[in-house]
Amino acid sequence: MTPSKNEHEALREILRRAYREKQKVDVTKQWQEEVMHRIRDLGEVEGRTSFFAQFEQLVWRLVPVTCLLILGLTLLLSSVEFFSSYDLAQLLVNHTEEITLNQFFGL
């Protein structure tokens, strides 16, 4: 039997009241001292950044290097005669007697 909406609501209210009824916890001076003791044991927090923060910094530092690398490679590719894989395949198919795989790999 499916419980009715009223039944659900009544149960929810009962459980909410029970949940809210908690014994109060009062922290003591000793507890504060224990926390500060643990904190002091950890030492200074300065410079201890997360992995992602460090990674982000590294990425931004590498941006100019990456730009220069892209520019350099573009210039290199435009100056050197470039064969696409399609051209190479066509060459192999049409001139199999001259260009063998051995020749292609320079062996």
Add this chain to the structure above:
Amino acid sequence: MVNDSNSSTDTEVVYQVVSGNVNAFEQLLKKYESHVVRIVNRHIPFDKVEEVAQDVFVRVYKSLPNFKKGGSFKQWLSTITVRTCYDFWRKHYKYREIPVSSLSEKHQVWLEEAMATRSSQSFDERDSHKEAKEILDWALDRVSPEDRMVLELVYLEGYSVKEAAELLGWSTVNVKVRSFRARKKLYKLIKEMA
């Protein structure tokens, strides 16, 4: 306005701590200890509250460099507190013994009466908060840590799905679906017992 000045003061203290003044952390500890303990007390068994609250502050201290300026420190602190509570249950469930004990006949009778009465006022008069608490603890002990956190935040504390998702660091869809399923699971457990 008050909140703004509070936030800027907190940010200043955070800056001091991150700059190397470890003792400045005590200001944040004293200011927010009751807030943290209140949240922890809602999710964690009474005898573990102090220990978990300590862990929260240690975790906060370690995470201070990641605190974003301009954000609300209190909100950030609440998020860390809820996630520490969730981590507590995850660890606890990993090493706990599977609960085999069931509730007594007294609980079953009480639940049947409470459901039949359908009135929270009668519940007050009945002076049976203890039974309700024991039934709730019994049921929560039988759901996963994820379901437990969602049930406590959304179903019992009344947070919206979005707020709970922010506190737990989960997607709203995840919280919504989990909340629906967990609630059904809870009802099923309690109804089977009754």
